[in-house]
Amino acid sequence: MNKYPEDSKTTLTDLVLPSETNPLNNLFGGELLARMDRAASIAARRHSRRIVVTASVNHVAFNKSVPLGSVVTVEAKVSRAFKTSMEIVIDVWIEDRESGRRSKANEAIYTFVAVDDVGHPVPIPEITPQTDLEKERYNAALRRKQLSLVLAGKMKAKDATELKALFE
Numbered sequence: 327m328n329k330y331p332e333d334s335k336t337t338l339t340d341l342v343l344p345s346e347t348n349p350l351n352n353l354f355g356g357e358l359l360a361r362m363d364r365a366a367s368i369a370a371r372r373h374s375r376r377i378v379v380t381a382s383v384n385h386v387a388f389n390k391s392v393p394l395g396s397v398v399t400v401e402a403k404v405s406r407a408f409k410t411s412m413e414i415v416i417d418v419w420i421e422d423r424e425s426g427r428r429s430k431a432n433e434a435i436y437t438f439v440a441v442d443d444v445g446h447p448v449p450i451p452e453i454t455p456q457t458d459l460e461k462e463r464y465n466a467a468l469r470r471k472q473l474s475l476v477l478a479g480k481m482k483a484k485d486a487t488e489l490k491a492l493f494e
């Protein structure tokens with residue numbers, strides 16, 4: 327069965343409370359990682375309809391601090407499905423209180439694996455990107471998977487053909 331990134335779209339909106347901030351009164355990085363992990367796991371579950379586990383956090387950019395009291399929206403979507411693993415791209419937005427205008431605060435890329443009841447990886451549906459952004463993210467996902475596997479010591483650099491092509 328084929329699915330679309332939109333099928334997995336997951337949006338979590340919540341406030342930043344005092345217990346979730348650092349001494350500068352900005353959102354603590356670990357709290358944002360947890361929110362992103364939660365949204366990504368729901369997106370992975372929506373795509374696979376399976377139990378899913380976080381295999382890797384491939385990229386996180388804390389570009390902008392998120393002040394106390396902010397309304398934070400975390401949006402997660404599966405960008406590419408492989409055999410048993412999925413790449414999830416997460417965009418984080420904050421909302422201006424007066425205008426309601428959203429600005430991009432952070433982004434991250436996680437890898438989830440679908441597993442059976444005893445934790446063994448199981449196959450997942452294919453995905454077809456539709457928008458230009460979805461296609462761009464889909465096309466770059468194999469390189470990121472290879473980089474993640476090389477860094478984890480699960481793939482030899484010489485076998486990371488898509489990744490190597492970037493430098494040739």
Ligand SMILES: CC(C)(COP(=O)(O)OP(=O)(O)OC[C@H]1O[C@@H](n2cnc3c(N)ncnc32)[C@H](O)[C@@H]1OP(=O)(O)O)[C@@H](O)C(=O)NCCC(=O)NCCS
Pocket residue numbers: 379380381382408409410411412437439441445446447471474475478480
């Ligand atoms: C994730 C996990 C299921 C992978 O199991 P494994 O025995 O390595 O299984 P495989 O080697 O068959 O890998 C399964 C898939 O994950 C991918 N994968 C594994 N490690 C990866 C990594 N570091 N980065 C990207 N992809 C990875 C593999 O490429 C494979 O993808 P594919 O089937 O789509 O091609 C296993 O390591 C696990 O259960 N980890 C703990 C997960 C967890 O508890 N997370 C929460 C942490 S608190």
